[in-house]
Amino acid sequence: xLSSEKFTFDPRVLDRSRPRGISAFMRIKNGExxxxxxxxxxxEFFDEIVAVHNGCTxxxxxxxxxxxxxxxxxxxxxxxxxxxPAPGSAEHRRTDTFSIHSMANYSNYCLAxxxxxxxxxxxxxxxxxxxxVARITSLIRGADCRLGQxxxxxxxxxxxxxxxxxxxxxxxxxxxxxxxxxxxxxxRTFFRQDRRFERLNRHGVKMEYHGISYWHMKxxxxxxxxxxxxxxxxxxxxxxxxxxxxxxxxIPISLSDLHVLCRTAAERGGMMxxxxxxxxxxxxxxxxxxxHFDLEALQSEFDRLLERLTRGGGPRLTAxxxxxxxxx
Numbered sequence: 001x002l003s004s005e006k007f008t009f010d011p012r013v014l015d016r017s018r019p020r021g022i023s024a025f026m027r028i029k030n031g032e033x034x035x036x037x038x039x040x041x042x043x044e045f046f047d048e049i050v051a052v053h054n055g056c057t058x059x060x061x062x063x064x065x066x067x068x069x070x071x072x073x074x075x076x077x078x079x080x081x082x083x084x085p086a087p088g089s090a091e092h093r094r095t096d097t098f099s100i101h102s103m104a105n106y107s108n109y110c111l112a113x114x115x116x117x118x119x120x121x122x123x124x125x126x127x128x129x130x131x132x133v134a135r136i137t138s139l140i141r142g143a144d145c146r147l148g149q150x151x152x153x154x155x156x157x158x159x160x161x162x163x164x165x166x167x168x169x170x171x172x173x174x175x176x177x178x179x180x181x182x183x184x185x186x187x188r189t190f191f192r193q194d195r196r197f198e199r200l201n202r203h204g205v206k207m208e209y210h211g212i213s214y215w216h217m218k219x220x221x222x223x224x225x226x227x228x229x230x231x232x233x234x235x236x237x238x239x240x241x242x243x244x245x246x247x248x249x250x251i252p253i254s255l256s257d258l259h260v261l262c263r264t265a266a267e268r269g270g271m272m273x274x275x276x277x278x279x280x281x282x283x284x285x286x287x288x289x290x291x292h293f294d295l296e297a298l299q300s301e302f303d304r305l306l307e308r309l310t311r312g313g314g315p316r317l318t319a320x321x322x323x324x325x326x327x328x
Contacts, residue, residue, distance in 0.1 A: 002112055004080045010110035011187035018185060019048035020145040021071045021116035021135060027106060028053040028081075029228050033221040036283050037308075039067055040051040041128035041204050042289030043074060045137045045208045049122065052110045054080040060124070080106050088228040088237035097193040104198040107191040117145045123224065123256060125217040126156060129301045132213040139210070140182055148239055151205040153178035153288055156216040166220075166306060167252025167320035171245050172260070172328060175216040178209045178285030196238055207281050212298065215305055237312075257280045262290040287309050 024046045028035065042047055051064050064077045082100040085091035095102040113117060118140055136152060156175035159166055183189055183205060191198045220226030224246060229239040266287060269276070279285040306317045 002109065004078070004082065004109055007109050007112075008104065009105055009112065009190065011190050013112050013187075014185045014190065015040040015187045018115060020118045022118045022120070022140060022145060022182070023048050023050060023114035023116040024120050025050040025110040025114050025187075026052060026122050026124060028060050028064070028124050029055050030058045030060060030286075031056075031221075032063060033125070035060055035063050035124045036067065036193065037217075038124050038126050038128075039124065040077065042122055042126070042133065044129070045133050046074075046120075047116050048074055048076060048114070050076050050078065050110060050113050052078045052080050052113070053108075054084055054106060057206040065281040066218050076113070078110075080109055083102070086228060086234060086237070088229055088239045089234040090236060092193075093195045095193060097191075099193075100295060101243070102193045102198075104191040104193040107198050108125075111185070111190060112269050114185065117181050117184055118147060119185050121180070123216075125221060127217055127305065129213050129215065129298070131297065131301065132138075132211050136182065136210050136213060145184075145224050146296040147182070147184040150183070151202060151207045152182040152206050153285060154180050154211055154268050156180065156214040157212060157255075157258070158216045158219060160219045160246075160250050160323075161179040161317075161327055162251050162320075164315055164318055165252055165320045166309070166317045167254055168258045169219060169246070169249050170253050171249030172290065173253075174212075175214075175218075177282050178207065178289055180213075180283075181207075207285060209285045209292075211292065214287070215302075219250070248286060254320050255295060255302055256322050259293055262293040266290040279304060290317045 024042060026049060028051060039049060053061055053064060068075050068077045084101055084103055085095060086108050087103055092103065097104045099105060136154060140147065140152060141234055155178050158172055158175050160169040165172040188203060189205065190201050192201050226239060226243050229237055229242055231243065277287050303321065306319065310317050
């Protein structure tokens with residue numbers, strides 16, 4: 001284990017020999033709401049999860065310690081001790097990539113502590129869609145966990161609640177355009193500080209889209225997932241805009257509604273849209289996400305998620321009624 005107190009990232013540490021397998025790493029700050037569900041829904045698919053907490057004041061650390069007792073070496077719990085400014089804050093924007101206080105250095109500490117050849121980043125509010133995660137990890141293991149320049153990309157669906165209804169966020173339905181990933185660890189792929197958050201240096205990799213693999217529970221957390229941005233103390237944070245977008249679309253729509261929106265988006269654009277997909281990886285991944293939206297498979301997984309969330313005597317949760325017409 002690398003010490004966090006004076007950790008300064010050297011990309012060459014990622015070139016060391018690694019056994020073939022899949023590591024996930026987590027950065028955790030006050031993630032108690034869905035932390036246990038995130039780990040338990042993913043851990044069977046990975047050879048290890050490296051869970052690194054920083055500045056937690058809720059029950060996250062005790063949850064991690066309890067789960068580490070259950071899963072043993074497959075769940076490794078570490079602490080990143082330096083203070084890390086809130087993403088989007090002025091202090092964050094002033095912090096250099098290689099400062100111990102940067103979000104990038106924290107992320108690279110997590111990455112450097114993974115042991116296996118293929119790595120992925122897992123958030124504490126991601127609940128796996130098991131069939132899709134199994135398909136992606138089987139693909140990787142079928143390649144002997146040797147991805148070379150390939151980046152296996154995937155997305156999530158942002159969920160939101162209104163009363164007992166849980167469904168898809170209207171204005172921000174997706175978490176990413178396929179920019180969540182599995183890749184082979186190397187000195188070419190590491191995090192750099194960005195004015196907004198942190199950015200993965202992925203020069204030379206080929207991004208391949210492989211579907212929707214998780215439910216993003218951020219908007220169902222206390223404070224709707226904005227507490228760690230400390231917006232009351234950071235009036236210029238970009239995350240004020242994100243919170244406004246959350247408020248605009250917080251009445252949920254159904255997966256059927258989202259399917260209509262995806263199909264409509266995939267069919268428009270013509271030749272100009274095709275040209276954009278040639279020159280922009282983001283446009284290509286967005287199009288593939290929309291064109292290959294599998295309503296039937298996602299609906300059955302979503303129904304199981306609602307059953308799981310309702311267990312334990314809580315209020316019965318329901319999917320929203322359809323709000324968008326399928327007529328063209």
